[in-house]
Amino acid sequence: MKHLEHEDLILAYYDDPAAAGARAHLGSCEACRNELASIATVLDQVTPSATPDPGDDYEARVWSRLQWRLRGEKRRPRVSRWLAWASVAAVATLGVCTGIVWKPRNGKIEVAATSTAPATAAQPVKTTTAAPAETPRDRILMVVVSDHFDESERVLVELANLNPADGTDLRSERARAESLLVSNRLYRTTAKERGEEQVATLLSELEPVLLQLAHAPDDISSDELRKIQKRIESRGLVFKLRVVRAGVRETSPIPQSNTNI
Amino acid sequence: MDPNDVELVQRVRSGDEDAFQQLVARHSRALFGIAWRITGNTADADDVVQEAFLRAYRRIETYDGRAGVATWLYRIAVNCSLDLIESRRRREAPLTAVDDLTRFSGEGASPERTAHAAEVQRAIDAALTQLSGNERTAFVLRHFEGVPLEEIGQILGTRLNATKNTIFRAVRKLREHLQPYTGSLV
Numbered sequence: 001m002k003h004l005e006h007e008d009l010i011l012a013y014y015d016d017p018a019a020a021g022a023r024a025h026l027g028s029c030e031a032c033r034n035e036l037a038s039i040a041t042v043l044d045q046v047t048p049s050a051t052p053d054p055g056d057d058y059e060a061r062v063w064s065r066l067q068w069r070l071r072g073e074k075r076r077p078r079v080s081r082w083l084a085w086a087s088v089a090a091v092a093t094l095g096v097c098t099g100i101v102w103k104p105r106n107g108k109i110e111v112a113a114t115s116t117a118p119a120t121a122a123q124p125v126k127t128t129t130a131a132p133a134e135t136p137r138d139r140i141l142m143v144v145v146s147d148h149f150d151e152s153e154r155v156l157v158e159l160a161n162l163n164p165a166d167g168t169d170l171r172s173e174r175a176r177a178e179s180l181l182v183s184n185r186l187y188r189t190t191a192k193e194r195g196e197e198q199v200a201t202l203l204s205e206l207e208p209v210l211l212q213l214a215h216a217p218d219d220i221s222s223d224e225l226r227k228i229q230k231r232i233e234s235r236g237l238v239f240k241l242r243v244v245r246a247g248v249r250e251t252s253p254i255p256q257s258n259t260n261i
Numbered sequence: 262m263d264p265n266d267v268e269l270v271q272r273v274r275s276g277d278e279d280a281f282q283q284l285v286a287r288h289s290r291a292l293f294g295i296a297w298r299i300t301g302n303t304a305d306a307d308d309v310v311q312e313a314f315l316r317a318y319r320r321i322e323t324y325d326g327r328a329g330v331a332t333w334l335y336r337i338a339v340n341c342s343l344d345l346i347e348s349r350r351r352r353e354a355p356l357t358a359v360d361d362l363t364r365f366s367g368e369g370a371s372p373e374r375t376a377h378a379a380e381v382q383r384a385i386d387a388a389l390t391q392l393s394g395n396e397r398t399a400f401v402l403r404h405f406e407g408v409p410l411e412e413i414g415q416i417l418g419t420r421l422n423a424t425k426n427t428i429f430r431a432v433r434k435l436r437e438h439l440q441p442y443t444g445s446l447v
Contacts, residue, residue: 007429011410014403018410018421042436046385048405051294052303062289062310063282069315070278157308161348 004032006039013039068151145187145199149245152180152206156238159213160229170216170225177213184210202244205235266330273321285314288331292338298401299342301390309345313338336416339398343417346394381442388438392431399424400431 004012004022011019012026013036026032055061155176162170188203212228232238264272264280266287272280289310296309316337324333389397395417402408402416414424 006433007425010429010432011425014407016403016410018425039432039436042439043404043432045381045439046404046435048298051297054290054293054303054307058293059286059289062314063285065311066285066314069311070281070318154311158312161308161312161345163344163348 003029004035006035009036009039012036013043065150065154068147069154141187141190141194145191145203146245148180148183148187149202149241151176152184152210153238153241153245155180155213156209156232156241159225160232160238162225162229170213170220174213174216177210181207181210181214198244198247202240205237205240209237267326270321270324270330273318281314281318284317284330284334288334289314291331292334295335295401295406296338296342298405299339299398300345301386305342305345309338309341312341312345316341339402339416343394343398346397377442381439384438384442385435388435391438392434395419395427396431396434399427400435403428 004025008019008022009032012022026036155173159173184203184207188200188207191200191203209228209231212231216224216228264283266284269280269284273284292310292313293306296306296313297303300306300309313334317334320337324330328336389400392400399413399417402413403410408416410424410428411421413428414421417424417427419427
């Protein structure tokens with residue numbers, strides 16, 4: 001009598017629809033039943049744990065992260081260079097208007113006037129105040145930087161998970177890197193001036209990777225992609241981004257209404 | 262009345278982002294579950310869920326209605342999980358700390374047996390991390406999720422015999438790893 005292959009015994013264990021023939025044989029073959037019992041001895045022990053609860057707000061968190069990426073999708077194809085610079089200009093203008101851009105000097109912060117104090121267009125009035133522990137404007141900066149880290153992390157994670165052998169299409173990641181790069185420069189300068197050393201350092205480390213990605217050719221070679229992946233990995237950038245972002249969020253609770261700045 | 266999934270897909274195709282948000286709300290938890298089973302940790306499962314929905318959004322035009330939307334999303338999530346495992350493996354970075362995917366079934370016994378059970382459980386989890394991406398995925402789908410072989414083949418893009426062989430290899434490796442314990446388990 002020809003006995004069942006192990007593949008068929010395993011299917012019989014699972015009572016898989018594909019094991020119909022095997023079941024008939026098992027009815028009349030003790031040797032195969034014994035072998036099935038031996039397989040069952042092992043497989044019966046492998047029982048699943050309950051899936052961890054991702055939290056009540058999981059769906060909302062997924063959507064919140066996903067929205068950013070869908071925006072990136074809508075920007076396809078490639079964001080033009082002038083548009084990227086226009087976005088920097090817009091951020092800078094917003095920064096000036098809301099007082100985000102500081103110039104610390106002798107322990108004091110010079111804030112561009114946003115008050116109702118009279119000013120002429122030619123000579124904007126500047127007020128000098130002692131640096132507060134944390135102003136609402138600090139928080140705005142941190143919100144913006146936190147979102148920047150969030151988006152950067154996503155780009156790096158996607159990049160790290162690409163398979164160089166698959167003939168990679170980097171257009172989406174490159175467009176996002178271009179956009180992130182210009183913001184990164186602005187935030188790095190601002191963070192440095194503001195004395196946010198940890199944030200500034202991380203932004204400095206992030207910049208060469210964004211630069212490399214933003215200038216990657218359409219037909220990036222697998223070696224080139226591996227180099228970028230290695231750079232991300234060797235510097236532990238994704239981990240650092242998570243840590244610093246968590247720190248930023250902890251120290252600067254984000255007002256919900258400002259998250260879209 | 263809430264629109265069904267197929268109606269939501271049609272609305273997404275015409276540019277309705279809110280419809281996509283509803284699909285995310287309906288299915289993200291289930292996708293997290295399967296992604297966690299395959300990848301073995303919550304951080305990776307989170308990334309897989311993100312990637313799966315992004316792929317679904319990009320490929321919304323390819324949904325042909327033959328399977329349910331939930332099944333379609335489920336398949337995408339499985340493939341994303343598989344891609345993540347394989348990309349890690351190629352870069353020789355083994356799966357990071359794996360959560361306890363399995364629970365030894367002999368709980369509630371004597372302290373000795375409980376300690377032994379914990380040891381076996383660690384061996385099972387370690388054995389699962391040694392499986393290739395395809396083996397692990399096929400095993401998880403068949404063993405934990407109860408997905409029939411034919412459907413696993415469709416998800417993995419393999420023929421029936423190849424799928425059968427993949428599960429066989431997974432089980433054989435598990436048996437090899439667990440051989441030192443099986444005598445006392447009977």
